[in-house]
Every structure is written in structure tokens, then in C-alpha cells.
Amino acid sequence: MANMELKNEAAANANGIKYKKNKEDRINIFITVLVILGAMLVLFPIFWMIRTSFMTNLEINTYPPALFPKKWLFSNYPEAMKTFKFLLYLKNTLSIVIPAIAGVIVTSCFAAYAFARLDFKFKSFWFSLVIGSMLMPGAITIIPIFIMWSKLGFTNSYVPLIVPAFLGGGAFNIFLIRQFMMTIPKELDEAATIDGAGHLQIIFGILLPLLKPVLISVGLFTFILYWNDLLGPVIYVNDQDKQTISQGLATFKGGFGTNWKSLMAASCLASVPAVILYLFGQKYFIEGIVLTGLKS
Amino acid sequence: MRITKSHKDNIVAYLCLSPAILGLLFLTIIPIIGVIGISFTNWSGLAEPTFVRFDNYVNIFTEDFFFYKSALVTVYFAFGAVITSIIYAFFISIMLNQRIPARGIIRSIYFIPYIIPVVATNVVWSWLYDCNFGAFNFVINSLGFDKSLFLQGEKTVVPSLILIAVWSTGNLIVIFLAGIQNVPRAYLEAVEIDGGNTWHKFRHVTVPMMTPIIFFNFLMSMINNLQVFVPAQALTKGGPNDSSLFLVYLIYREGFMKNNFGYACAISLVFFVFIAALTGFIFKTSDKWLFYEGK
Numbered sequence: 001m002a003n004m005e006l007k008n009e010a011a012a013n014a015n016g017i018k019y020k021k022n023k024e025d026r027i028n029i030f031i032t033v034l035v036i037l038g039a040m041l042v043l044f045p046i047f048w049m050i051r052t053s054f055m056t057n058l059e060i061n062t063y064p065p066a067l068f069p070k071k072w073l074f075s076n077y078p079e080a081m082k083t084f085k086f087l088l089y090l091k092n093t094l095s096i097v098i099p100a101i102a103g104v105i106v107t108s109c110f111a112a113y114a115f116a117r118l119d120f121k122f123k124s125f126w127f128s129l130v131i132g133s134m135l136m137p138g139a140i141t142i143i144p145i146f147i148m149w150s151k152l153g154f155t156n157s158y159v160p161l162i163v164p165a166f167l168g169g170g171a172f173n174i175f176l177i178r179q180f181m182m183t184i185p186k187e188l189d190e191a192a193t194i195d196g197a198g199h200l201q202i203i204f205g206i207l208l209p210l211l212k213p214v215l216i217s218v219g220l221f222t223f224i225l226y227w228n229d230l231l232g233p234v235i236y237v238n239d240q241d242k243q244t245i246s247q248g249l250a251t252f253k254g255g256f257g258t259n260w261k262s263l264m265a266a267s268c269l270a271s272v273p274a275v276i277l278y279l280f281g282q283k284y285f286i287e288g289i290v291l292t293g294l295k296s
Numbered sequence: 297m298r299i300t301k302s303h304k305d306n307i308v309a310y311l312c313l314s315p316a317i318l319g320l321l322f323l324t325i326i327p328i329i330g331v332i333g334i335s336f337t338n339w340s341g342l343a344e345p346t347f348v349r350f351d352n353y354v355n356i357f358t359e360d361f362f363f364y365k366s367a368l369v370t371v372y373f374a375f376g377a378v379i380t381s382i383i384y385a386f387f388i389s390i391m392l393n394q395r396i397p398a399r400g401i402i403r404s405i406y407f408i409p410y411i412i413p414v415v416a417t418n419v420v421w422s423w424l425y426d427c428n429f430g431a432f433n434f435v436i437n438s439l440g441f442d443k444s445l446f447l448q449g450e451k452t453v454v455p456s457l458i459l460i461a462v463w464s465t466g467n468l469i470v471i472f473l474a475g476i477q478n479v480p481r482a483y484l485e486a487v488e489i490d491g492g493n494t495w496h497k498f499r500h501v502t503v504p505m506m507t508p509i510i511f512f513n514f515l516m517s518m519i520n521n522l523q524v525f526v527p528a529q530a531l532t533k534g535g536p537n538d539s540s541l542f543l544v545y546l547i548y549r550e551g552f553m554k555n556n557f558g559y560a561c562a563i564s565l566v567f568f569v570f571i572a573a574l575t576g577f578i579f580k581t582s583d584k585w586l587f588y589e590g591k
Contacts, residue, residue, distance in 0.1 A: 027494055032396045038388065039405040045463065046408065048431055049420040061429050064438075110312040119302065120309035130316055134516070135575055136324055139523040139544040140568045143551050143561050144330025145323065147341070167319030172516075174316065199308050221467075228414040230526050231544070235552060246415040250530040253419050260423050267416035278411045282404060 049271075053077070053264035060260055073261075077269070080262035083255070086269045088241065089248040096158050096244065097226045100165035104222045105215055108169030112177035113203050117189065134171040139231065146235055160236045161229070165222070173218045180214035181207060213284040220281050227274055245270045328568075335562035340555045352562035362538065362546060363563065367570075370543045373454050374521040377461040382514055385468035390502065392469070393476045403473070410466025414526045421460045422447060422531050447532060450539045457527045457540060468513050475509035476502065504587040511582055515575065522571055543567050 052060060053076055055069040081087075114120065115127055149160040168174070189202045197205065208215070233247040243251065249270050256262060310317075335352055339345035356363050392403050409417065424431050425446035433443045446456045483501045492500070525544045528534050534541035534549070543563065551560030 024494070028395055031391050031394050035388075035391050035396055035402055039402055042406055042409060042463070044431075045417075045420050045424055046412070048424060049416075052423065063429070063434070065429065065431060065434055107315040111316045114309040114312035118305045118309040118312070120306045123309070126313060126317075129320065133320060133324060135519060137519055137523050137568065137571050139525065139547065140564045140571075141324070141327035141331055142547070143557050143564065144327040144334065146551075147330070147334075147557070148322075148327070164319065164323055166315060167323060168316035199312075224411065228526075230415060230529055231548070234529065234548070246413055246526075249413070249415045249419060250526075253415075253422075253530055258426070260426075260429075263419055264423065267419050270416045271412045274411045274413060275408070278404075278408075 049264050049267055052260055053268050055261055057259075057261060076261050076265045080265040080269070084248060084252045084262070084266040084269070086245075086248075086266070089243055089245040090273065092158075092242055093227065093244040093246075096161050097223055099162050100226050101219050101222045103162065103165035104169035104173055105218060106169075107166055108173040108177055108218065109203060109208070109211070109215075111168065111174045112181055113199070113207070115174070116178045116181035117186070117202075130168075130171050130174055133168075134175075142231070142235060149236070155236060156238045156242070157236070158242075161226075161232050165226075170222070173221070176218060177211065177214055180211055184210050216281045216284040220278065223277060224274065331561045331564050331568070334557055335565050337558045339557040341557050342555070345558065348558065352559050353566070355559065356562055356566060362541060363566075365538050366541045366543050366546045367567075369454060369539060369541060370522060370524070373457060373461075373524055373540075373542065374518060376454065376458040377521045377524075378514060378517045380458060381462040381465040381468060381517065382510065384462050385465050385472055385513070386506075386510065389469050389472035389476060390498070392473060403469075406469055407466035409464045410469075412464070414464065415530050417464055418460060418527050418530050421456075421463075425456055448536055450537050453532060453536065453539045457524075457532075460527065461521065461524075465517075468517065471513055472506070472509060475506055479505045507585060507587045511578075511586055515578055518574070518578070519571060522567075 051068060054072045054074070055076075056073060059066060059069055111130065115123070115130075145160070146155075149155060154160055184207065188206055189197075192202050192206055228246060229244070230246045230250060233244045234250075237243060237247065249266055252266055253263060334345070336347060336349060337345035338348045338351070388406055392399065392406065396402065412420075425433075427433060427443065427445060427448060430446070432446070437443055444452055446452050479502055483505070484497050487497045487501055523544050524542045525548070528540050528542050528545035529548070532540040534545055547560050547563050547567070550556045550563065
């Protein structure tokens with residue numbers, strides 16, 4: 001009798017699990033459909049940009065609009081590049097972005113190392129100050145900082161855009177790298193210390209390779225930040241030939257207001273380097289962000 | 297005297313921190329003092345500055361009608377963009393964390409708008425918003441509604457810019473996704489054992505465990521969005537009729553186009569005090585809805 005009951009119960013349980021599984025499957029299908037529809041909506045502006053960049057002006061201004069160009073007009077690109085000097089802007093932007101990424105990674109690694117691995121006086125004070133500086137709205141101080149750089153004679157140059165990257169590297173980056181470093185066992189550095197390694201050897205020899213995912217995330221965030229920056233270049237860079245990609249595109253939009261095919265071609269060009277870089281770094285991206293302890 | 301290990305650690309630590317400390321000093325603390333100082337002058341950057349006491353502040357609050365409008369549209373934009381994009385990013389990341397096919401690719405798709413340079417994004421959307429031949433007005437028209445002015449309408453410009461901002465919030469999605477992965481499996485399983493369903497897990501485990509990250513995203517994107525500049529500079533030039541005259545654009549215009557350094561600094565300081573007060577307020581209310589593990 002008791003045996004029977006047990007069996008029944010087991011069967012009921014199995015049924016329950018099956019029912020639950022079915023329900024979960026249905027929820028998952030629903031979510032999948034929703035997410036794919038959403039993804040199509042998200043992609044639409046990008047599709048529209050690409051499609052417009054290959055059209056003639058006549059096609060663009062046709063009503064109702066066509067989804068695809070009749071003939072893919074690649075000549076829009078060289079035409080746009082006559083005014084939107086993509087290669088020059090690319091060179092200019094990279095000569096800001098590359099040193100900036102190097103500066104951010106090196107200086108925020110050093111700061112993160114101090115916070116994650118060393119004991120020193122006023123540690124919690126400095127940590128809260130650095131974390132607190134994340135809340136500082138940077139646009140507030142553009143005028144005194146501009147005056148400082150112009151007194152030093154660095155207007156119309158990239159110096160005011162690059163140097164800040166070497167001064168701290170951004171509080172959020174320090175925080176992310178510190179969080180990631182805390183997950184690396186301390187025994188590794190202790191073993192290295194016994195073998196006679198100094199702090200620099202520990203940072204560059206042991207920690208840096210293990211930090212790869214978070215450094216790629218930080219590098220990508222920094223890249224996007226500098227690639228997007230418009231306020232900085234608009235304040236500090238005056239020469240047409242020194243403009244960055246974002247600045248060049250904004251100028252192009254200002255001058256050629258509604259020449260949509262050239263504007264879309266220029267926008268495509270401006271997006272390509274960032275998208276390529278993302279595709280390379282993407283694998284590490286989410287695992288690089290360790291947020292445990294965000295609460296403090 | 298021997299240098300002890302803790303002494304040496306102190307020296308090494310301060311060497312490691314020296315770039316960050318220099319940055320705090322020269323790019324934050326001294327400039328803030330500078331903003332305060334300059335705001336009491338009529339400095340144009342060329343002639344010697346004269347001390348004008350509180351004139352700039354009196355001006356801001358009594359004569360300058362740009363300032364009120366500017367503050368209003370900035371707050372409108374920031375709150376609209378932050379609330380909408382937090383809700384959007386949160387639900388998208390919850391869904392992207394489920395067992396769905398091709399999850400990696402779909403995640404990347406939602407993240408791509410963040411990768412597209414902001415200026416390009418704004419230019420592309422301004423084409424979608426175009427009054428005559430834009431895609432959106434075509435859709436609206438086909439559905440039988442009247443065409444919208446979007447960026448050219450006083451009432452529609454800020455909502456249109458908010459939609460652009462929401463579209464590009466891939467970074468919030470990444471941070472939420474990272475946070476969801478830290479929700480302990482054991483808690484979710486505990487709900488399951490107690491007979492809870494997906495909704496219970498979501499409501500009683502995921503959401504409470506995520507509140508610190510929601511808080512962080514809310515605060516950071518509030519501070520970022522209050523400093524909105526690109527759409528005003530690249531698309532609207534503050535218009536139409538000052539409806540998108542965001543504060544940073546106003547500061548830029550006063551400071552760098554009209555060379556009113558003193559006045560621009562006074563606006564900066566008022567803005568700074570506002571952001572600081574808002575941040576303090578957000579922190580104060582956070583006790584009521586933040587959930588800390590082990591509390």
C-alpha cells in the first residue's frame with residue numbers, strides 16, 4: 001500500500017516536471033520570438049543607413065521608399081570622401097585613440113594594483129575619492145581646463161585630449177580592473193615574490209596576461225569614448241586637417257545638411273572601424289566585467 | 297634604519313596611484329576652484345578679468361530666459377532617457393539571459409548601436425526622422441496618421457532625441473548581463489524547490505539581487521545624460537526655438553562661441569550644484585529600495 005502511494009507520488013512528480021518543462025519551453029519560445037523581432041527593429045536604422053548610402057538622390061526621394069537600391073551605387077563613397085576626408089580623419093582619430101588606450105590601461109592597472117594588492121595608509125580614503133570621482137560631471141570644468149591648456153600653449157593640438165588618459169585612466173576602469181584582480185588568487189603573486197619578482201614583474205609578468213578579458217573591455221570602452229567624443233575636439237582642434245572622425249562627420253552634416261546619400265556613406269565609413277574592433281573583442285566582453293562588490 | 301615591508305608598500309602604492317592623484321588634482325579639484333573663481337568675473341579670455349561679484353548669478357536667475365528653458369529641457373531629456381533606457385536595457389538583458397537560440401549573435405545585435413559612433417547614430421536617425429522622405433513618416437503616413445515634425449517640432453524634438461539615446465544603450469545591457477550572471481543559482485533553485493515559477497524567481501530573486509546594479513546604472517546614466525551635447529551640436533543647434541538647448545551646449549555656446557568665460561562658469565557651477573544635489577538625493581532614497589546581500 002505504502003509502496004503504491006510512493007509510486008503514484010513519483011508519477012505525479014514526473015508529470016509535474018514534464019508540465020513545468022513544457023511551460024518553460026513555451027515561455028522560451030515566446031521570449032525568442034520577442035527578442036528576434038526586437039533585434040530586427042534595432043537593426044533597422046543600420047540597414048537604412050547602408051541601403052541609403054548606395055542609392056541615387058532620385059531613389060532616395062521617391063515615394064513610397066524602396067527597401068533596396070535598384071543598382072548598388074558604390075560611387076557614392078568616393079564622392080562623399082571628396083569632402084569627408086575619411087582616411088585623414090581616421091589617421092587623426094587613431095593618433096588620439098591609440099595613445100589614450102595605452103595610457104588608460106597602464107595607469108588604471110597601476111591604480112587597481114594598489115587597491116587590490118597593497119596595504120597602505122589612507123587606502124579607503126583614496127578608494128572612496130577615486131570611486132566618488134566617477135560621479136563628477138566632466139563637462140562642468142571645460143572652461144578652466146581649456147584656459148590651463150591654452151596657457152601652456154597646447155590649443156589646436158591633441159595634447160589636451162590625450163594627456164588626461166595618462167592621469168588616472170578613469171575611475172570606472174580602475175574599479176573594473178580592481179574587481180577582476182581580486183578574483184586572481186593572491187598566492188600567485190606571493191609565489192612570484194618568493195622567487196624574487198618585484199612589483200613591476202608581478203603586474204606585467206603575472207597579472208597582465210590574466211587580466212586579458214577585463215583589459216579588452218576597458219580598451220573597448222575607452223575606444224568608444226574617444227571615438228565618440230565631440231566636445232573635446234570641438235574645443236581644442238580648430239584646423240580642418242586635424243579634425244577627428246566624429247568632428248568631421250558633424251561638420252559634414254552641418255555643411256551638407258540633407259545630401260543624405262553622402263551623409264549615409266560617411267556615417268557607414270565612420271562606423272566600420274568600431275564595428276570591426278568590436279567583432280574582434282566581443283568574445284571577452286561580458287566575462288571581462290566583474291561587478292561583484294558593486295554594492296560597497 | 298631599515299625600511300620595513302609596510303613602509304615599502306606605502307611608497308609603491310603611492311607611486312602606483314600618483315597618476316590618478318595628479319589627475320584628481322589637475323583635472324578635477326583645481327578646475328572646480330577655477331570655475332568658482334572665474335564665475336565671479338566677466339572674463340572674456342582676452343582682456344584682464346574684472347571682479348563683478350554676483351552679477352553673473354543675478355543674471356542667470358533674473359534676466360537670462362535661455363537658462364530656465366535650457367535647465368528644463370536638459371532635465372526633461374535626462375529623466376526621459378534614463379528611465380526609458382533602464383527599463384529597456386533591463387528587460388532586454390533578462391530576456392537575453394534565457395535559453396534562446398543563437399544567443400551570442402542576438403546579444404551582439406542589441407549591442408551594436410552602442411558601437412556605432414554617436415555622431416553617426418544621430419545623423420542616421422535625423423534621416424529616419426526627415427519630414428518629407430524619412431522612413432518613420434512613411435510608416436506613420438501609411439498607418440493613416442499625420443506626419444510628425446520630429447526634430448523640427450518644438451514638442452517632438454526631445455522625445456525624438458530620447459528615442460535615439462535609448463536605441464544606443466548597449467553599455468547598460470552589458471552591465472546588466474554581467475550582473476544577472478552574478479545572481480546565485482542556489483537562490484533561484486530554492487524558489488523552484490518551494491514551487492515558485494519563473495515570475496516568482498524574477499520578482500523575488502532576480503530583481504532584488506539586481507537593485508545595486510540598477511542603482512549604479514541609473515546614477516551613472518543620469519550623470520551622463522544630463523551632460524548631453526552631441527545631438528545639440530550635430531543636429532539641432534539647440535533648436536527649434538531653444539527646445540533642445542541642453543545645458544552643456546549652452547555652456548559651450550556662452551564660453552567658446554561668445555567668449556563669456558565668466559558667465560559660462562557661473563552656469564557650470566549652478567549646474568554642478570544641481571547635479572550634486574540630485575546625486576545626494578538619489579543616494580538618500582536608495583536605502584529604501586536597495587537590497588544588499590547579508591543585510
